[in-house]
Amino acid sequence: MDEPDQPIVILITVPSxxxxxxxxxxxxxxxxxxxxxxxPGVQSVYRWEGQxxxxxxxxxxxxxxSELFQSELxxxxxxxxxxxxxxxxxxxxxxxxxPYLGWLLQETQTRQ
Numbered sequence: 001m002d003e004p005d006q007p008i009v010i011l012i013t014v015p016s017x018x019x020x021x022x023x024x025x026x027x028x029x030x031x032x033x034x035x036x037x038x039x040p041g042v043q044s045v046y047r048w049e050g051q052x053x054x055x056x057x058x059x060x061x062x063x064x065x066s067e068l069f070q071s072e073l074x075x076x077x078x079x080x081x082x083x084x085x086x087x088x089x090x091x092x093x094x095x096x097x098x099p100y101l102g103w104l105l106q107e108t109q110t111r112q
Contacts, residue, residue: 007093007104008069010062012077012086013044020058023080027062032073034107037061065108066090 010033014020020038027033039059046053064073069090077088093101
């Protein structure tokens with residue numbers, strides 16, 4: 001596939017299901033994602049400002065495509081996300097069921 005059509009999975013953690021649903025709806029409404037899984041009860045252990053933190057979060061698994069990540073998806077999530085430094089990580093999907101990947105790309109095409 002061409003690089004702009006590279007399907008990706010994006011990992012985003014948020015502090016609550018309410019925020020997860022708000023971000024998911026916004027991404028879908030703007031055609032920046034085809035599908036988003038919301039996984040509650042994720043335990044995150046990390047170092048922040050010199051202290052080890054241990055928080056329960058919701059993980060969003062966002063299926064999108066690479067050309068949308070930096071230019072559109074990150075700015076929208078930053079507007080809605082309460083964290084100073086949110087986790088926004090994109091991983092390439094190197095293979096998958098072709099009809100699903102086709103649907104993913106179709107759902108994230110720019111709408112006029």
